[in-house]
Amino acid sequence: MTATKRLGKQTVKLQYPPSIIATAAIVGKKEGEGPLCSYFDQILDDVLWGEKTWEKAESKILRETIIKAVTKAQKTLTDIQYIFAGDLLNQCSGSNFGVRELEIPFFGLYGACSTMAEGLSLAAMTVDGGFADYVIAATSSHFCSAEKQFRFPLEYGGQRPLTAQWTVTGSGAVVLAAEGSGPYVTHITTGKIVDLGIKDANNMGAAMAPSAADTIYTHFEDTGFTPDTYDLIITGDLAQVGKDITEELLQKRGCDISKQFTDCGLKIFDNKKQDTHAGGSGCGCSASVLAGYLYKELTQGHLNKILFLSTGALMSPTTSQQGESIPGIAHAVTIQNTLE
Amino acid sequence: MEQNFTQKEYQKYVQKKSPNSPIIKNVIMAFVIGGLICVVGQIISNYFKSRGLSTEDVAGATAISMIFLGALLTGLDIYDGLAKYAGAGTIVPITGFANAIVSPAMEFKSEGYVLGMGAKMFVIAGPVLVYGITASVVVGIIFFLVGN
Structure with a gap:
């Protein structure tokens, strides 16, 4: 069998394009003060969201975002056949612990900040290939846990250069379905x-x-x-x-x-x-x-x-x-x- | 795509495209805030002197007080805000050393008191201790051999 959906060197054209039937986004306070504030489902006041550690908070953000997306799609968690998720923490632990209680087959991904498109690609191919009807792609990051992992402690007094970027606290989840009216x-x-x-x-x-x-x-x-x-x-x-x-x-x-x-x-x-x-x-x-x-x-x-x-x-x-x-x-x- | 640039050319190009930090402003802020920290230290030092401490004890008591203030301001989430403007002005004084130890201690407390806070509080300041103590030993040996 040859790969009939390939286009050129690195592209695939999906034969049965999956539809994005729902999405959800939960973000932190700073993101909620930004220009896109009105587009998010929930804005958190507290960096810990009632949890003891930033890592736990990040997992909770991912989990709640996934649950929200599923609810918005008017589905239940048992309808979802795969989750593709990733984050920035060591061993992908933000996602591992985030989806732990969801009891959905899970592919953990690490593509650093490229993970959302990576997960969306794999989720879409999975649906297009006829392997699932409902799939979720989601990622998360948390400013505090990312700083801790990659840079300096939060309270450390250092100056950030102008080329430095600010890690977003937040998560986005996308529900893909084999049937739907787009996008x-x-x-x-x-x-x-x-x-x-x-x-x-x-x-x-x-x-x-x-x-x-x-x-x-x-x-x-x-x-x-x-x-x-x-x-x-x-x-x-x-x-x-x-x-x-x-x-x-x-x-x-x-x-x-x-x-x-x-x-x-x-x-x-x-x-x-x-x-x-x-x-x-x-x-x-x-x-x-x-x-x-x-x-x-x-x-x-x-x-x-x-x-x-x-x-x-x-x-x-x-x-x-x-x-x-x-x-x-x-x-x-x-x-x-x-x-x- | 990448054959457009060799690595060297690209790095040069990126340097040109990246905004530089405002060095003059940073230097002035470092001077002013770093200077103010030193003024606070001097006030504390004068106070101890006026209370009749010996010169050696004044130095020790002043350092202890400044380290306490640096640690306290770090814990109160103030020191890093100050450092954002002061840069080297808050890193160089002894308060910066306190900040470098207290900030990871706070951060890694969530991983336990022994392997978290205890082990990781030196991730930033550790090298200063290692090389500082090593250098003082080396200087001491040289002084012992040559000084007499």
Whole structure:
């Protein structure tokens, strides 16, 4: 049997595009003070949400977001056949503990901040392949647990450079169904790792930009689409520095996406007012923007066809200390309201 | 895509594209706030002197007081806010050393008092202790051999 759904080098075109029938997003206080506040299902006042540790709080955010999404889809947890979820913590523990009580078959993923598009890709392929009727893709991140894992203690007095990004506290969950009236996931371009030797973990946008540009360029090559095919091309968390670089890298290859291009990390915070430096980041950034803002804009018809790319910086604290550079990755998913 | 740039070219390009920290503003803030911390230290030192402590005891008591203040302000969630503006001005004084020990201690308390707080409170300040003590031993040996 040959792979009939492949398109070009890195893309698949889904034969039976699954429909996103519901989404949910729960975010922290700072995100709730940002420009997208009205799009989220719930905004938390307390970084711990009644839990004892940040890690427990993150798992709770993921779990409650998944439950909310299932409820909004008017389904029960037993209807869901797979969960694809990931986060930033060691051994994916945010997700492992988040889905522990849900009793749903679970694929744990690590793609750093690219995990939302990674999970959405795999979930969509699973439904398209006829392996499930209802699947969830979800991710989470928590500012405090991520800082603890990757950087300095919260109370440590240090200065953040202007290229640094702010990890989003929040989670987004998407319910995919074999049957539905859209928006549909139609194309998936899976990114490959691109590493141009950036070592500064405070400049992840620059580390991820070449992979984002590579995936976008390959997506257009594979599908024959042009930037004008889309109402919006939105990356996960390149933030200001990474977004500008990606745009320029593509321009150099004769591909101008400046009209449609924005970034979830720039959407979720008002960098000037909220002092988030270059912008938001984290698994929860693209997830909550997709599940909150983008999904509503799609269903209300303000957007009809978008290219959603989550971008990941695949370093670990260990590799950073050993002087390794930061491998970047970006996965793209086409989401559209109608099927041609 | 990536054949557009060699790694070196890309790193140069990124440096150009990345906004620089406002160095002059940072230096001035570090000077002012760091200076103010030193003024507080001097006031405390003068106070101890006025109470009749010996010069050596004044130095010790002042350091202890400043470390206490640094730890207290860290615990009250004030020190990191100050440091955001002061930068090196809050890292260099002894209060910064207290902050570097107290902040991980607070953070890792959730992993227990022994392997969490006890072990990890030195993740930032540990190297200062290791190399500081090592250097003082080396200097001591040199002084012992040459000084007499």
